[in-house]
Amino acid sequence: MIRLLPREVESLWTLFTAPIVWALHFLICYVGAAIYCAKPGLLGLDFAAVRLGIGIVTALALALILLSTLLAWRQWGFGTYDPPHDDATAHSRRRFQGFATLLLSGLSFVAVIFVALPAVFLTECLR
Amino acid sequence: MMQPAPRLPDSERSAQADQLRDAWAAPTGWRYWTSVNNTQVGLWYAGSAFFFMLFAGVLALMVRVQLAVPGNDFLSADLFNQAFTLHGTVMMFLFAVPIFEAVAIFLLPSMLGARELPFPRLGAFGFWSFLLGGIFVCGSIFFDAAPSSGWFMYPPLATDKEFSGIGADIWLLGLSFIEVASIAAAVEIIVGIMKCRAPGMRINLMPLFAWYLLIVAGMILFAFPPLIAGDLLFEMQRMFDWPFFDPSRGGDPLLWQHLFWIFGHPEVYIIFLPSIALMAMIVPTFAQRPIVGYSWIVLAAVGTGFLSFGLWVHHMFTTGLPQISLAFFSAASEAVAIPTGVQIFVFIATMLAGRVIFSTPMLFGTGGLAIFVIGGLTGVMVALAPFDWQAHDTYFIVAHLHYVLIGGMLFPVVAGIYYYYPLINGRKLSDGLGRLAFWLMFVGFNVAFFPMHLTGLRGMPRRVFTYPDELGLNLLNLVSTVGAFVFAAGVLVVVVDVLRPKHRQPVGKRNPWNAGTLEWINEPQHNWGVRSIPQITSRYPLWQQPELAEQVNDGRWYLADAPHGRREGIVTSVLDARPIQVLRVAGPALITIAAAASLGGAFVAMTFHWWVVTALCAAVSFGAILYWLWTGTGEIPEQATRRAGPDLDLPLYASGPASVGWWAMFITMIGDGTAFGSLVFGYFFYWTIHSDFTAGAAGPGATWPMISVTLFACSWLLTVAARQLNARARVGSMRLALGIAAPLTVLAAVAGFWGPWQAGMEPTRHVYPAIVWILVAWTLVHAALGIVMQLWCLVASLAGRLTPAHDQDMHNVALYWHFMMVTALTAFAVVGLFPMAVT
Structure with a gap:
């Protein structure tokens, strides 16, 4: 059978997926724009291309975060269980991880949009 | 062990407490300051x-x-x-x-x-x-x-x-x-x-x-x-x-x-x-x-x-x-x-x-x-x-x-x-x-x-x-x-x-605020931390596990004794805190003070440009750290396992990702890699602010950096092979691999140095040669440490403190070498290839 979603991973690191996507998105936007503004003619691109690039990267980042959200939602048990998830069982621990990851995915989603917004309004490097 | 052990008779309990007290006792007199x-x-x-x-x-x-x-x-x-x-x-x-x-x-x-x-x-x-x-x-x-x-x-x-x-x-x-x-x-x-x-x-x-x-x-x-x-x-x-x-x-x-x-x-x-x-x-x-x-x-x-x-x-x-x-x-x-x-x-x-x-x-x-x-x-x-x-x-x-x-x-x-x-x-x-x-x-x-x-x-x-x-x-x-x-x-x-002196004030009751978290189980008059290490089943154990404090203090949980007079704790798994090892930690030591003082001396002397003193202090510090590691880490226990509770025997030795030392190396190298990444950032920063960031100066070329990377790769592969060989008990081959790897690292470092050197790059003339030299120097210093580690494993193997079953050091050194390889590859690819890519 083909799986739509990858198998559940038992690791602490999954908690950090969405914030890491945010960090990469942030870096790509900042470094990309900074290099363009420092070396405008580098690849023969104009600022519209930079904005488009930021748009594409943002869409990608949001898609990845949505995937992380979906996985987190599953790990949480699709909302079947309510917090505080403080039982001394691996089951409760997984629900906690899922819920915390879900919250972080939400925050990262908003933060990615925050960071992308300047590209909507600014049309040049403006020094 | 989900249930506490039965309460022992008073005499046995106090014997256990004495063992623990001795093992954890803080030194007295001036030696108090050697406490760790x-x-x-x-x-x-x-x-x-x-x-x-x-x-x-x-x-x-x-x-x-x-x-x-x-x-x-x-x-x-x-x-x-x-x-x-x-x-x-x-x-x-x-x-x-x-x-x-x-x-x-x-x-x-x-x-x-x-x-x-x-x-x-x-x-x-x-x-x-x-x-x-x-x-x-x-x-x-x-x-x-x-x-x-x-x-x-x-x-x-x-x-x-x-x-x-x-x-x-x-x-x-x-x-x-x-x-x-x-x-x-x-x-x-x-x-x-x-x-x-x-x-x-x-x-x-x-x-x-x-x-x-x-x-x-x-x-x-x-x-x-x-x-x-x-x-x-x-x-x-x-x-x-x-x-x-x-x-x-x-x-x-x-x-x-x-x-x-x-x-x-x-x-x-x-x-x-x-x-x-x-x-x-x-x-x-x-x-x-x-x-x-x-x-x-x-x-x-x-x-x-x-x-x-x-x-x-x-x-x-x-x-x-x-x-x-x-x-x-x-x-x-x-x-x-x-x-x-x-x-x-x-x-x-x-x-x-x-x-x-x-x-x-x-x-x-x-x-x-x-x-x-x-x-x-x-x-x-x-x-x-x-x-x-x-x-x-x-x-x-x-x-x-x-x-x-x-x-x-x-x-x-x-x-x-x-x-x-x-x-x-x-x-x-x-x-x-x-x-x-x-x-x-x-x-x-x-x-x-x-x-x-x-x-x-x-x-x-x-x-x-x-x-x-x-x-x-x-x-x-x-x-x-x-x-x-x-x-x-x-x-x-x-x-x-x-x-203000408080000796007239009576000692208050334990947990005076009626808090729920575990630190309030602590008895300040004892140095051992906890009398026995509890099994936790809640977020606020003192509220939600009402009998826990008494059980802990009666020594009914894990590691309630110290039969070998050693300071011991339990290592558990990351997610579910399953007990996996009994970890013996070090006791009081003067060597840590000596290492810190001599390292401090090196920094102070450097401030005043007293180069001889700097070199001397650095050498003492290096020697002190080697001594500390040789005498204080990677110890082979006298027995393979230790009874931690009535139905729990745990190993006393672990290596690779199961050991705390491996994690310490991993974490340190993440920090080290970040510092290196910052220097690489500097290199590209200079590239962005100048139209020709080399300012017309000759670079190290591609040949020598690539030779260096190849030699580093060979040394890295040999080190990883040494770990595998040792694990398969082929000790002779492992020593041979390390014996070849160390001189190869020397050659790799020389080749790395030779690139910018033969091009006559003068770091004081312009920022381009300076940043190239910094990246190369960073790699060479790490190579020097890499050599020390390779030789360390060789010597440890010869001295019998590194064996196929006890291979912490070998695992940690191989881990270091993974990072070393990434550092060398990045540094030499950047200084050797990047200038060609942009011109």
Whole structure:
């Protein structure tokens, strides 16, 4: 059978997926724009291309975060269980991880949009 | 073992307790100072940090006296510069960060139900490094030689030897030394939290303090290394005239600002989160209920930890960067308000859901949060670039940062002192004095700092030693000075309360606040941490496992004895805290002090350019560390397993990812890799600011760097092969592999050196050769360490302390070599191939 979603991973690191996507998105936007503004003619691109690039990267980042959200939602048990998830069982621990990851995915989603917004309004490097 | 063992007869129990007491006894007499136990080191650490805070506070009062009236001549301009620079530097580097390390070292083991953190000697080494470095930096002002260019040491002022004197070197070298201590603490804290929790303490049951500290220690790994890289570039310029920040030779002062603030902004949260972590322990206790929204706190801690790395340019809004860049950072700076707000709402919700007891710790905690919220609001204001252009470098910023730091850090720390003091000697601090101190501090603080918003908006710049009479700043400044003294009086009351003799006061009951978390099981009169290591099944064990305290103290849980007279704790798995190993930790040692003192000596001697002494001290330090590692680590136990409980036998030895040492190496190398990454960032930074970043100079070419990479790769493969061969008991082949690998590393290093050398690259001529040399030199120093490690394994194998079954060292060295390989590949690909790619 083909799986739509990858198998559940038992690791602490999954908690950090969405914030890491945010960090990469942030870096790509900042470094990309900074290099363009420092070396405008580098690849023969104009600022519209930079904005488009930021748009594409943002869409990608949001898609990845949505995937992380979906996985987190599953790990949480699709909302079947309510917090505080403080039982001394691996089951409760997984629900906690899922819920915390879900919250972080939400925050990262908003933060990615925050960071992308300047590209909507600014049309040049403006020094 | 989900049930405690039956209670033993009294005689057996007291025999067990005697064993434990002997194993964990603190040394007496002058040898007391050789202790490495977390309770002693934590206290010394906190005491020293507090002393430095008082020292820096006095400097602040001097600054305020000078500014009390216009045209004052209480301090000379130069002494004023030294005073405010040292004030900021000491508060940040010698108080705010170390106090959190101190609290963590002191509290974490007992909170986690552990006896000790995994690397006590490393913790002690960190403390001694911090103390020596701190005395060196603070002492400089008594010789009129303190740093005077502001706590962020901007070039070109701070690179100019005529204007900044030796103070800048003292700042750079003294603090680099202290940064080493911070990274040591981060390693200790991360491994401690991930691997040394009591059995059963799954990550959903971990105290929130531990969550916060895990994040903060992770942040240190990514925040401090860029500063270390910056310090390296800076010192190379000051000492050897390599022009990293000199625009006339292709350098750029802005690179320093980037590296400094990549450290400096996360630093604010590195300071803030541990203090808020204290609040996360205090608030539930005084609301007498579990925290509302445990997962939300985890969201806030992790979220703030990440977002805080996207804020650094908001300190550089006025440097002329493109506005699109400023806007990214402005947006991220606004976004960080979300997780910060979440935790404050969680506290409010917890208080609303419970019945709040307004004790002294709560007073300091809530008062501090109120102050912090005001600082947060002005923070949102200055995160907007256009507002910042007006407010930058004025007293508005001074007000903002003090509201954030004193509200977000100092007040919660004082709350923590009042709350946790009974853990030190069983007695509470005075409630009356505490309340007096709070009101003096709270009122004094606001009287001192609120007017500064207005002083700043009226145009008073920071860091001016005086101001003329007619600007309309007189009254505001005078009020600030009065407030500062009221505030200082409050701090003095706290000091008096802490230091006053309390032997007449009766010892209070254990857990005097009726708290729910594990640290209150602790008996301060014993050095062993916990009598037996409990099985945890809840977030607030003392509330939710009512019999636990008694069972623990009756020695009915794990490791209730010490039959071999060794200090032992349990290593558990990361997610579910399954017991996997009994870890033996080190006892008192002089060698850690010797290592720290000699390393400190090397840094001090370097400041004064005493090269022979530097080399001598460095050699002694290197020898001391080798001795320490040889005698203190990788010990082969006399038996394979140890009985930890009635039905639990655990191995005494582990290697690879199962061992704490492997994790320490991994974490250290992440930090090391970040520093290297910062240098690579520097290389590309110079590429972006110049149309031809080589300035026409010859590069190292591609040939020699590629030869070097190939040789490094061979050496790396041989090292990895040596690990495999050893594991398969082919000891002869393993020794042969290491014997070939070490000379290959020498050849690789020579080839790496030869590239820029044969091209005649002169690092003082232009920034391009300088940055190439730095990347190469960084790799060569790591290669030298790589050789030492390869030879170490060879010698250890010959000496019989590295065997197929006991191969910790081999695993750790192979891990180092993975990082070594990435470093060499990156460095030589960048210096050898990149210039060809862009021309």
